[in-house]
Amino acid sequence: MRNLLKLNSLFILAIMLILSACSKKERSATTGWQYNDADWGGFEKTDYEGQVTGPNLVLVEGGTFTMGLTDQDVMFEWNAVPRRVTVGSFYMDETEVSNIDYREYLYWLQRVFGESYPEVYLNALPDTLVWREELAYNEPLVETYFRYPSYDN
Structure with a gap:
């Protein structure tokens, strides 16, 4: 009788655990x-699928x-x-882009968007002031770095 009572309570506990685990409402x-409740509205919780890796990008592991x-x-x-430095992981293109290739791309941007949307071209220009240091x-x-012919490749 005692074993039967333990078995029944264990069975009921297992059923309750299964039903609570299968609940889809968070x-x-x-x-x-409740999240995403169609009847009462409220806060929307979206599922995160992770970061999509762009085409031709290679992960460089940090450390x-x-x-x-x-x-x-x-x-x-x-x-x-000596000091300990931590670098985060990042993505890098697997093919190198030379300065002349990037200037050709800027030329195309200026031809296509120059009159209508000049900010597209201006936002694509590199910041050459990064070389300036105290x-x-x-x-x-x-x-001269970006425009000088010696730095084309």
């Missing part, structure tokens, strides 16, 4: 409201490394103090 843990001098500093200059003489790169 509820908010904060408010208790940590020690940047700077890792061996003994014989000259005691301390100009490359205490560094990089002005020739600022002025």
Whole structure:
């Protein structure tokens, strides 16, 4: 009799667990409201399918490394103090795009969108001021890097 009572309670518990696990209506843990309720409206919760990888992109896995001098500093200059750096994962195109290819693309943008939508062309122009730094003489790169023929490839 006792075994039968234990078996029945175990069976009822299993049925309740199965029915609660199969419930398709999700509820908010904060408010208790149902998500995506067609009758009462409310908060819409969408399913996340993950990031779509663009065409011809390769994932470069991130990680940590020690940047700077890792061996003994014989000259005691301390100009490359070692520090731990973390780099996040990112995607990179598997084919290299040279400056001349990108200038050709800009030419096409200007021909197609130049009169109607000039902001499309202007937004595609590269920022050549990234070469400018304090205490560094990089002005020739600022002025010539993108347009100068030596940097075409």
